[in-house]
Amino acid sequence: MEVFYFPCDEKYKNHVGGVKVNQEFRVFLATNRGEDAFLVVTKEAQGEHTVYYDMNKCEGGYEYSMHVTSSGLYFYHFEVVVDGKREFVFSDENLHATLTGNQEWQLTAFDDIYNAPSFLENGIFYQIMVDRFAVGSERKKTKRNMTYRADWGGLPTYKADEKGIVRNGDMFGGNLDGVREKLDYLASLGVKCIYLNPIFEASSNHKYDTADYTKIDSDFGDEISLKNLVKDADARGIKVILDGVFSHTGSDSVYFNKEGNFDSVGAYQSKQSPYYGWYDFKSFPDEYDCWWGVKILPCVKEDNPGYNEFINGSGGVIEKWMDTGIAGWRLDVADELPDIFLDNLTRAVKGKNPDALVLGEVWEDASNKISYGRRRRYFQGAQLDSVTNYPFKDGIVRLITQGDVGALSRTVHQIINNYPPKVVNNLMNTLSTHDTMRIITTLSDEELPDSKDERANFTLKDYESAKARLKVGAILQYTLPGVPCLYYGDEAGMQGCEDPFNRRCYPWNSEDNELIEFYRALGKLRLESELNGGKFKQTGTYPFVFEFTRGENLVIVANVGEKDYKLENKVTDLVTEKDIDSVSAMSAIVYRRKG
Numbered sequence: 001m002e003v004f005y006f007p008c009d010e011k012y013k014n015h016v017g018g019v020k021v022n023q024e025f026r027v028f029l030a031t032n033r034g035e036d037a038f039l040v041v042t043k044e045a046q047g048e049h050t051v052y053y054d055m056n057k058c059e060g061g062y063e064y065s066m067h068v069t070s071s072g073l074y075f076y077h078f079e080v081v082v083d084g085k086r087e088f089v090f091s092d093e094n095l096h097a098t099l100t101g102n103q104e105w106q107l108t109a110f111d112d113i114y115n116a117p118s119f120l121e122n123g124i125f126y127q128i129m130v131d132r133f134a135v136g137s138e139r140k141k142t143k144r145n146m147t148y149r150a151d152w153g154g155l156p157t158y159k160a161d162e163k164g165i166v167r168n169g170d171m172f173g174g175n176l177d178g179v180r181e182k183l184d185y186l187a188s189l190g191v192k193c194i195y196l197n198p199i200f201e202a203s204s205n206h207k208y209d210t211a212d213y214t215k216i217d218s219d220f221g222d223e224i225s226l227k228n229l230v231k232d233a234d235a236r237g238i239k240v241i242l243d244g245v246f247s248h249t250g251s252d253s254v255y256f257n258k259e260g261n262f263d264s265v266g267a268y269q270s271k272q273s274p275y276y277g278w279y280d281f282k283s284f285p286d287e288y289d290c291w292w293g294v295k296i297l298p299c300v301k302e303d304n305p306g307y308n309e310f311i312n313g314s315g316g317v318i319e320k321w322m323d324t325g326i327a328g329w330r331l332d333v334a335d336e337l338p339d340i341f342l343d344n345l346t347r348a349v350k351g352k353n354p355d356a357l358v359l360g361e362v363w364e365d366a367s368n369k370i371s372y373g374r375r376r377r378y379f380q381g382a383q384l385d386s387v388t389n390y391p392f393k394d395g396i397v398r399l400i401t402q403g404d405v406g407a408l409s410r411t412v413h414q415i416i417n418n419y420p421p422k423v424v425n426n427l428m429n430t431l432s433t434h435d436t437m438r439i440i441t442t443l444s445d446e447e448l449p450d451s452k453d454e455r456a457n458f459t460l461k462d463y464e465s466a467k468a469r470l471k472v473g474a475i476l477q478y479t480l481p482g483v484p485c486l487y488y489g490d491e492a493g494m495q496g497c498e499d500p501f502n503r504r505c506y507p508w509n510s511e512d513n514e515l516i517e518f519y520r521a522l523g524k525l526r527l528e529s530e531l532n533g534g535k536f537k538q539t540g541t542y543p544f545v546f547e548f549t550r551g552e553n554l555v556i557v558a559n560v561g562e563k564d565y566k567l568e569n570k571v572t573d574l575v576t577e578k579d580i581d582s583v584s585a586m587s588a589i590v591y592r593r594k595g
Helices: 176-181 183-188 223-234 305-312 317-322 339-352 390-402 405-418 421-425 439-443 452-456 463-479 513-528
Strands: 025-031 036-043 051-054 056-058 061-066 072-082 085-091 105-110 124-128 191-196 200-202 210-216 239-244 281-283 328-331 357-360 428-430 483-487 536-542 545-550 554-559 565-572 579-583 587-592
Touching: 025 036, 025 072, 036 061, 051 061, 105 405, 176 183, 176 223, 183 191, 191 483, 210 223, 210 317, 223 239, 239 357, 305 317, 305 339, 317 339, 328 339, 339 357, 390 405, 390 428, 390 439, 390 463, 405 536, 405 545, 439 463, 463 483, 463 513, 463 554, 463 587, 483 513, 554 565, 554 579, 565 587, 579 587
Parallel strands: 124 191, 124 483, 191 239, 239 328, 328 357, 428 483
Antiparallel strands: 025 061, 036 051, 036 072, 056 061, 072 085, 072 105, 200 210, 536 545, 545 554, 554 587, 565 579
């Protein structure tokens, strides 16, 4: 018996991806045999039963139209009766039908509670660590625990002090006014949304140790600085989102006040502190739950009513900063934020701006993520608009460094199948972030040194080869479903191993201008094409070649092999504007087919 089914093809499932509650959709199982067939569906929830749907015989196989009445995760397979015996049809690792194995297909059902944000259409994200991007207004230099550097572009401090602590206290002077002064540059790249790493008052340069959620860090400016940035960005069609770090605070904060630097009575100082209930003390005051064991980052109990109200309630932190005109939030470690907190946060954000973005940091497939023993419901309607898309990054890296076409194909199809379409359209497609090595370093075939001291000043010997690989990765990043997120300086050729070497200052006046022009061409391509929301279809399965279409006529071909890949006809590459009849080794092109 032969069977065919592939949920990412509208021939077999006419609504690709997650489906809305009560939205009718059709599935079609192609088979050359069978007296009867059943669609077998199970909802993942306690007390739910498996349901058998008797499929209708049609030309070429069996079909069934159905809808689901409640949000959640559903799993399904097919059973075909052949000569009185049931044959089981499951999914292989590529989501195609197989008569072996026991892997079911996933169906994500969501309530359409909030509209998807629209402002990202055809544009890109641009991620900025404020201290390392650009210096605008005069530096304040007011904090006793900071080291104010005068050597823009110097090596960040990475060694521990005499107490064995890496302080992350060196500041190079970037601020919000500096970002504002570079808005025309960002617009030239096709940026539609600036994602700022944390900007609230904190005791580090990275600001993930929040000291006061109600204040902009004085090293970056003040509330007026943010409002001016938002206003001037809006004038250029650019939105601004903030990094919300709500799973933990700093120990040196208004709320914990371990170092006694604030006038408040912090949770560390007294059980009578108004903030005591926010934290989980094992043995007061020195043993407490902290993020990944880092003592300067005490974890918050996000379901504590007082904390929840402070962040998400009327007049709370979310509403305060939404009133400045920001367009939403990227939520740090979203898998550590409980459902009730995410529900309330999303409600607060959308209450201020229905078109705002709520995007979570999740490193895996977020549709079926399990964290702390619980299946998450990010995409079922009441929470995230989308997530950080590390799976695509991992697939792109494997393709370029290992020639693994299948890995990227599987990853893209899994995400498209498992996520609601509006989530896919707003994915934050990253290749570098503040948490990962610079992508040009990652993609290089050069061996990285083992020690941190050697990695501190590591630079590529064959930069041009690495840049060629970067260009392939960037074209895929910009053309696969979702929204590319450019980490500041990647477009300028910035290199670097892990934190803090990936967090150096933007190299103003010593950029790779040829690479910047390449990224500008990609930004222009997105603005002028059907990449946002255009259907994805993989069109070839050749060794070392990943080929696909977006929309009706846009074709992308990435050749990661050592030989040129011959095209059927001469085409015009939309990135370089050159006429070509083959795709060179380790390169990628985008063209529009005729007809």
